[in-house]
Amino acid sequence: MRNLVPNLKDSASVAFVALLLFGPFLGLKLGDNEAGNLTLSTRPGLLILAVALTFAARFLMLLWHEHRPQRTRSLKLSQGASRTGKYVVPALLVAAVAMPLIPGVENAYIDLGVLIMTYVMLGWGLNIVVGLAGLLDLGYVAFYAVGAYSFALLAENFGLGFWECLPLSGLFAALWGVCLGFPVLRLRGDYLAIVTLAFGEIIRLVITNWVSLTGGPNGITDIPHPTLFGLTFSMAGGPGTFAGFFHVDPDPKQRTTYLYYIILALALLTNWVTLRLRQQPLGRAWEALREDEIACRSLGINLRNTKLTAFAIGAMFGGFAGCFFATRQAFISPDSFTFIESATVLAIVVLGGAGSQLGVVLAACVMIGVPELLQSLQIYRMLIFGLALVTIMVVRPRGFIATRRPTVSLGRAKIISAEMVSEGRS
Template identity: 65%
Template sequence: MTEARTQSAFRDAGLSALIALGLFAPLIGLVTENGDNGLTLRARPIAVAVVVVLVFAGRLLMLTRAPGPPVPRKPATNEALRRAGQAVAPALLVFALVLPLGGSRYYVDLATLVLTYIMLGWGLNVVVGLAGLLDLGYVAFYAVGAYSYALLAENFGLGFWTCLPLAGILAAFAGILLGFPVLRLRGDYLAIVTLAFGEIIRVVLINWVSFTHGPNGITGIPRPTLFGLAFSMDGGEGTFAGFFNLEPETIQRVTFLYYVILALALLTNWFTLRLRRTPLGRAWEALREDETACRSLGIDVTVTKLTAFGIGAMFGGFAGAFFATRQAFISPESFTFIESATVLAIVVLGGLGSQLGVALAAIVMVGGLELLRSFLSFLAEQMGSELFAGIANELPLYRMLVFGLALVVVMVLRPRGMVSSRAPTILMEAR
């Protein structure tokens, strides 16, 4: 590296450090504390120094790493990568199947949550990834599914398995209902209307108190049964534990719920993968690529868009019904915009249209956040020194910051998502 480049790199890094100092001196360097006579201000110079040095070093590293020509991957490496890629999905499936055998309630609960998001991601993937319709209100269908089941169970005493298809159908209707007004809209305009639709559903749920119990939500939603066997704690006749002569335990129900959502998610995946290879699926993808050309080829754009909204919403409804039965309690608070944003982030981060990518992104975004929390707590415990006092106990609070930064880095490095390759839906030399 030349003298001049080193110099300019140092100057640039110094400038970055200066900006960081200006930014973080008030943000991190000053803390207000409740003292004896009101609030007092405490300075934390060391914390600021750590951040500034990190920024300086990071910028220097970025600049001094020579941007040589990109080294082309050897064909052998490519082949190996492709093989490894093919092994990822089966490996994940096997892992998902054996996970509850570990017997840890914490991990099964976490995996259930991750699978719910995977299923939502796969459902939204139909709308956003395949048909290219940006939907910011996907949580509306999740809410419709959840409330459909909760209200049907409350008012008519129907069970989970009866209500599951009904919840899907009702959510699909909601999807088609949303589809009609937005048929003529594209891109940003479409996104805004879907965003509003998500809010409308939530506001209706809050205010229609006589029907939905408003902000109080619905409690005592029945749990699903295994062919009529309930998972109750009394262990009597007609319960799971009673039938198999087992000691009734909560973990049995948790594990059962886990397998229910796993089956639902796999069904979603299978259906979507098959759908992609049908004329309807290809029409969706064509619609995403060029709507005008679609029309010139005689494709009814209206119907095609409505089916995408309807089928995407149906999967959201299934996931919603599952959410209701798992929580046994739902309220409008569970269906805020942040849920839509999380699911959309999962789809975009995973790679639009890629089933495997969505699964990986959901694992990273939902599971990864949990793991980051425990990691940061662990790190904080290790920092016993007086030097870090005041930072250590706050470290877990920074998990969102770290996480957001990680997402930005992933999207900068892989703008088209984690899995950006697209498999053709049909080949010339068949089979």
């Protein structure tokens, strides 16, 4: 406890900042009096409690950082993460497949599962660019929008259905990914982030102002839903519908469950392709680019092709997700493709751990599922959610799954080298 006084001073300064931040919306409350006029009342007890909890949390965190054991064996950490993933991944997969089939599960929870799986797919697509190739992309929502509008325009002008437009949406998004990749080949870091952010805004402004093609701010309506071998999911029933063919009562849960399994299959396809590519020379080139671009160039790796393939493949999966989003909503507009969407997907990748497939799933459940489940708490849900995120980033600053092991290592020599470096004997 030799750092007791500095820790107390640090905790007091954090508590003072919390007092300034919490004062307006926790210490004050607007209400109505008997005459119907607005009144302003104070809540000193709630404000003091919030500041005290902040002080205690900061002080305990400093003590934990001071006394926690040092992690000197990176090999043990990676092996522990591998053992955890060995059991967690099958359990999550079984739970995801069985969730809509659980008797009594409400349609709202299945729809929430559809939303979470959509962001899981987006996170896995962006993980190729950010987590594997190390390229900071703040305009990923542009490919999401390209996929959605590609399907909507093809369906509106040529009468194509979801299954015909799904591969085309991915190809169009991949083409735009290559178009983004060429201007940023020589950029890195903050400059790359600024250019990709500008690209996302350009796409949004184009679809907003090109009214004759995209409908502008009014968007596109009556986007067709996916069919099951020609069967539609209509509440009216009758011939040609799922309920009429199987002689069951029409239920909104039928279409929601079908959409759930579609996005689950698309997300699993994204994961499978990513894992396979990581074991190929292309995936190893992405990881080399992420670790050191100069060393990657010195090894004779073509940086242009490596970056372009990362942008194109990541954009393709974003296009698939956009196509699904359009068919799920049956309506799209520029308001659905703002920078906030890119920031959310990037936060999922970073919070889960850049390069980790399992981490993206866990982060998507936290980032998307928790706020939806806390809807009943109204204004306090975002406060609780923000505090939870801050806590997670303090405890796990590199994400849920913090290992960053290369797909291919040098075997026993790599293990010995890691141990020597961790023990300070190198």
